[in-house]
Amino acid sequence: xxxxxxxxxxxxxxxxxxxxxxxxxxxxxxxxxxxxxxxxxxxxxxxxxxxxxxxxxxxxxxxxxxxxxxxxxxxxxxxxxxxxxxxxxxxxxxxxxxxxxxxxxxxxxxxxxxxxxxxxxxxxxxxxxxxxxxxxxxxxxxxxxxxxxxxxxxxxxxxxxxxxxxxxxxxxxxxxxxxxxxxxxxxxxxxxxxxxxxxxxxxxxxxxxxxxxxxxxxxxxxxxxxxxxxxxxxxxxxxxxxxxxxxxxxxxxxxxxxxxxxxxxxxxxxxxxxxxxxxxxxxxxxxxxxxxxxxxxxxxxxxxxxxxxxxxxxxxxxxxxxxxxxxxxxxxxxxxxxxxxxxxxxxxxxxxxxxxxxxxxxxxxxxxxxxxxxxxxxxxxxxxxxxxxxxxxxxxxxxxxxxxxxxxxxxxxxxxxxxxxxxxxxxxxx
Amino acid sequence: xxxxxxxxxxxxxxxxxxxxxxxxxxxxxxxxxxxxxxxxxxxxxxxxxxxxxxxxxxxxxxxxxxxxxxxxxxxxxxxxxxxxxxxxxxxxxxxxxxxxxxxxxxxxxxxxxxxxxxxxxxxxxxxxxxxxxxxxxxxxxxxxxxxxxxxxxxxxxxxxxxxxxxxxxxxxxxxxxxxxxxxxxxxxxxxxxxxxxxxxxxxxxxxxxxxxxxxxxxxxxxxxxxxxxxxxxxxxxxxxxxxxxxxxxxxxxxxxxxxxxxxxxxxxxxxxxxxxxxxxxxxxxxxxxxxxxxxxxxxxxxxxxxxxxxxxxxxxxxxxx
Numbered sequence: 001x002x003x004x005x006x007x008x009x010x011x012x013x014x015x016x017x018x019x020x021x022x023x024x025x026x027x028x029x030x031x032x033x034x035x036x037x038x039x040x041x042x043x044x045x046x047x048x049x050x051x052x053x054x055x056x057x058x059x060x061x062x063x064x065x066x067x068x069x070x071x072x073x074x075x076x077x078x079x080x081x082x083x084x085x086x087x088x089x090x091x092x093x094x095x096x097x098x099x100x101x102x103x104x105x106x107x108x109x110x111x112x113x114x115x116x117x118x119x120x121x122x123x124x125x126x127x128x129x130x131x132x133x134x135x136x137x138x139x140x141x142x143x144x145x146x147x148x149x150x151x152x153x154x155x156x157x158x159x160x161x162x163x164x165x166x167x168x169x170x171x172x173x174x175x176x177x178x179x180x181x182x183x184x185x186x187x188x189x190x191x192x193x194x195x196x197x198x199x200x201x202x203x204x205x206x207x208x209x210x211x212x213x214x215x216x217x218x219x220x221x222x223x224x225x226x227x228x229x230x231x232x233x234x235x236x237x238x239x240x241x242x243x244x245x246x247x248x249x250x251x252x253x254x255x256x257x258x259x260x261x262x263x264x265x266x267x268x269x270x271x272x273x274x275x276x277x278x279x280x281x282x283x284x285x286x287x288x289x290x291x292x293x294x295x296x297x298x299x300x301x302x303x304x305x306x307x308x309x310x311x312x313x314x315x316x317x318x319x320x321x322x323x324x325x326x327x328x329x330x331x332x333x334x335x336x337x338x339x340x341x342x343x344x345x346x347x348x349x350x351x352x353x354x355x356x357x358x359x360x361x362x363x364x365x366x367x368x369x370x371x372x373x374x375x376x377x378x379x380x381x382x383x384x385x386x387x388x389x390x391x392x393x394x395x396x397x398x399x400x401x402x403x404x405x406x407x408x409x410x411x412x413x414x415x416x417x418x419x420x421x422x423x424x425x426x427x428x429x430x
Numbered sequence: 431x432x433x434x435x436x437x438x439x440x441x442x443x444x445x446x447x448x449x450x451x452x453x454x455x456x457x458x459x460x461x462x463x464x465x466x467x468x469x470x471x472x473x474x475x476x477x478x479x480x481x482x483x484x485x486x487x488x489x490x491x492x493x494x495x496x497x498x499x500x501x502x503x504x505x506x507x508x509x510x511x512x513x514x515x516x517x518x519x520x521x522x523x524x525x526x527x528x529x530x531x532x533x534x535x536x537x538x539x540x541x542x543x544x545x546x547x548x549x550x551x552x553x554x555x556x557x558x559x560x561x562x563x564x565x566x567x568x569x570x571x572x573x574x575x576x577x578x579x580x581x582x583x584x585x586x587x588x589x590x591x592x593x594x595x596x597x598x599x600x601x602x603x604x605x606x607x608x609x610x611x612x613x614x615x616x617x618x619x620x621x622x623x624x625x626x627x628x629x630x631x632x633x634x635x636x637x638x639x640x641x642x643x644x645x646x647x648x649x650x651x652x653x654x655x656x657x658x659x660x661x662x663x664x665x666x667x668x669x670x671x672x673x674x675x676x677x678x679x680x681x682x683x684x685x686x687x688x689x690x691x692x693x694x695x696x697x698x699x700x701x702x703x704x705x706x707x708x709x710x711x712x713x714x715x716x717x718x719x720x721x722x723x724x725x726x727x728x729x730x731x732x733x734x735x736x737x738x739x740x741x742x743x744x745x746x747x748x749x750x751x
Contacts, residue, residue: 006532014521227516231581234482234510235533411484421446 003236004244011219011248016255024211025256028204029263036271052139052146055131056086056102056114060095061121063158069115069150071167073143086111092119099130106131115143122154194376195348202344202372204260205302209367210337212253213309214330219245220317220406221326229410238407246310253306254299297384298371304391305367309337311395311402318402318409325416340365344372351377361387363394401426433496435460435589435620436481441490443476450476451644454490458622458637463615465635466624467730469738473644474624475513478593482510495588506535509587513594513624515578517566523554523577524562527584534585541584548580552606572603579607583614590614592623596630608634628731638730642738656727662687663732664706666713667695667722675716685709690732695722697732 015021053073059066066087074082090098095116102114113131121127127147133139149170156166223229232241312333320326343365347356351373360370360379366387373379408425409417417425436458443451451473458464466474479485481492483499492499495507517526524545531541549555549562554576561569569577575598582590592611596604611621611634625631631638632652639649648655672680680689680696685704690697700706710723728736 002535003533006529010525010529014518014525222518225516226519227512227514228518230484230512230514230516231510231530231578232533233484234508234512235505235530411479424446 004240004247007236007241007244008248008251011245012251015215015249015252021252021256025259026263028260029267032264033267033271036268037274052112052133052142053082053084054112055143056088056105056111057117058095058098058102058114059087059089059117060092060119061117062119063122063154065121065150065154066117068153069117069146072146072149103130115147117147122151122158125151198372198375199344199348201298201375202348202368203341204257205298205305205371206337206341206344206368208253208257208302209305209309210334212249212306213313213337215249215252216245216310217313217317217326217330219249220314220410221320221323224318224321224410224413233410238410239403242314242403242406246307246314249310250303250306254302257302294374297374300388301367301371301391304363304388304395307395308363308367308391308398309333311398315398315402315405315409318406319422320416321413329416336364340368343369347372348376357383361390363387363391366391433460433493434458435462435464435495436622437493438477438481439491441477441480441487441492443473443480443485443487449644451480451487454641454644454646456639456646456649458620460620461615461618462620462636463611463634464620464622465631465638466622466641467626467628467631467638467734468624468641468647469626472626472641474641475593476644477641478510478591478622478624481591482508503535506585507588509582509585509590511579511582511590511592511595513597515575515598517574517577517581519567520565522563523549523566523569526566527562527577527581530581531584534587536585544584544586545580548584552576552580571598572600575599575603579610583610587619589620589622592621594625595623596625596627628729628734632730640734640737647737648733652730655730655733659728659733659736662700663726663728664698664700664709665695665722665724665726666698666720669719669721673717676713676718679709679712679716679718685712688736690735697726697729699728699732699736 055073057066057070059069066089070082070085070087073085088098095118099114099116102111105111106113109132112133113129116128116130118124118126118128125148129140129143153166153170156170157163223232229241236244313330316326316329316333320329340359343355343359346353347359347369350356356369356373359365360373361383370379370384370387374384404426405422409422434457436456438454438456441451441454442449454473454477466477468474476485480487481494481499483505494504497504499505521529524542527545527548528538528541531544532538536544545562546555549560554561554573561573566574566577582592595607599607608630611623614621615636623634635652637649637651638655640647648658650658668676680686680698683701685701685708686698687701687704688699690699698709700709706725713720713723
């Protein structure tokens with residue numbers, strides 16, 4: 001056992017110490033942060049660039065509505081910044097001259113535009129805006145809502161409400177609207193988010209199995225190519241070496257996934273403070289909840305999938321002598337994995353079809369497809385049990401075969417063995 | 431301690447396409463330096479791998495240090511330097527050595543202490559530079575061989591098996607290796623090494639076994655092996671080249687069975703029944719400028735050539751070592 005532990009330790013530490021591990025571990029939370037924070041930040045960034053408060057208000061209404069509009073443009077509250085908005089209170093007769101004067105001001109880019117509030121603005125609710133961003137629907141829309149708010153406040157005050165109460169009651173707050181989908185089977189939660197979430201789980205499982213399976217192959221091939229295998233197997237049995245390698249690499253994969261989960265949760269929690277710090281409103285965002293039971297099953301299926309493909313890739317590594325040979329020899333098994341990846345989408349759309357049910361039980365695809373089904377719909381417990389049972393039996397078989405191929409192939413250099421030779425290795429391993 | 435270091439009885443091993451070892455038996459006494467000699471492909475490496483339980487013999491038994499070679503823990507008392515050298519390239523030297531030590535049952539802290547000792551002794555750790563923290567592939571070939579050598583000896587094994595240890599060594603490292611072998615023997619360890627270079631074996635071995643084509647040709651203490659091949663050898667040195675008259679004497683198969691021109695002297699093997707005094711007389715009569723005429727024991731080299739012959743060497747040109 002001490003020997004097995006030494007092998008596991010080496011396989012684990014040598015991989016975790018690499019830059020590659022650090023980069024790929026940071027990559028997932030980085031991507032998540034990028035996808036959830038940057039688009040919103042960019043949106044607010046472009047909004048800040050077209051500063052709608054940097055305009056002149058020509059108020060000829062004689063009701064003080066211009067002051068209220070300025071307040072609304074500055075953020076809505078009494079504490080808002082109104083210094084950028086120029087307010088000109090004037091008489092109706094001065095309006096035409098002021099307009100042509102401000103047109104020149106805008107042309108000289110001293111201000112972005114001017115808003116004209118006519119004498120009857122409170123009653124006919126018609127105002128005019130002219131400016132460099134006059135064609136921007138977004139900007140005009142936001143100026144429009146500021147004007148609407150100002151008019152509303154002025155009307156309320158005219159109706160006898162206290163000025164401060166008016167401001168506090170009408171202070172602009174964005175309304176949150178959380179949409180949920182109802183399908184044939186009832187409520188389905190946040191449709192698109194859940195869909196993406198399940199897809200990510202399946203894809204990450206697929207990626208991890210491919211990555212770490214290949215890692216086992218490269219590890220075996222390296223020991224073979226550098227001839228270090230001979231020294232190692234003079235101290236431990238090939239079975240111990242193989243077991244240590246598979247367990248060590250698998251532990252790296254599990255470590256990485258745990259780090260992914262922890263950092264992703266941290267990113268989602270850190271999202272709101274970050275956005276507040278950037279003065280960006282953060283729309284609420286929550287991952288679909290996932291039960292501890294399903295989480296445990298995800299773990300079980302990762303282990304099943306990894307072990308199966310690790311055994312296969314270890315055999316391939318022991319059979320070949322070079323990277324190019326390895327590329328060729330692993331192709332049929334990579335096809336199995338790629339076929340599984342192709343199944344992800346149809347299963348996601350229809351998780352209870354007979355295709356989905358079959359693919360979630362066949363041992364080569366079940367490690368990806370069953371967790372996918374579990375995350376989008378409920379699966380009968382006996383199907384889950386059957387998939388695990390068949391997976392475990394298949395793994396036992398493949399590990400037995402792999403240990404025999406490995407035993408002979410590890411010290412076999414020279415030409416690549418034919419399939420018949422490999423079959424003989426399995427029958428009588430020496 | 432009365433058990434031999436190694437006892438092999440009737441061991442055979444076939445691979446798919448050829449027989450590597452057939453019915454091999456040999457005994458290596460403890461505390462000796464033992465040479466496993468043979469041409470390339472004679473079955474030396476296969477034999478060594480079977481001793482180390484890397485591959486299983488088809489038939490026969492092997493005992494190592496008094497126990498069956500498959501017994502638990504027995505391989506921890508054996509150190510091995512394989513013919514094909516190799517280490518984990520991207521790993522730190524100290525970590526590789528600690529790992530290989532742990533595989534032999536060494537504890538981490540003790541392994542570290544011994545690694546430090548060895549690294550200093552072989553000049554891999556000096557005041558200016560500690561190669562222990564470098565990656566293996568940053569080391570020169572010679573340094574990597576030293577590291578591999580440390581790996582074989584780190585756990586202070588009772589039995590050390592070196593497969594073609596001299597191949598690829600420069601003269602300085604070859605001398606250091608010879609010194610270490612002598613030192614190991616002085617400390618009561620058993621050293622087995624395989625080689626096809628007879629000079630190394632002649633200088634170092636107490637006993638040898640010559641194998642060819644997977645079969646034992648002969649074995650025993652070097653002195654006994656030489657004695658068994660009789661003092662039929664004569665070292666003859668001449669001043670200048672041999673005249674035609676001298677050459678015709680050397681070509682006389684009634685007197686001289688074989689001539690091996692060693693450049694500085696000839697190693698002659700007398701024909702059966704020939705009298706060395708008669709040969710000397712003939713040479714003097716022919717006016718040969720003799721500088722040396724000495725009855726000597728045959729060299730392992732000549733015994734090897736005589737017993738294995740060109741055919742054995744030819745056979746060894748293909749297949750495993």
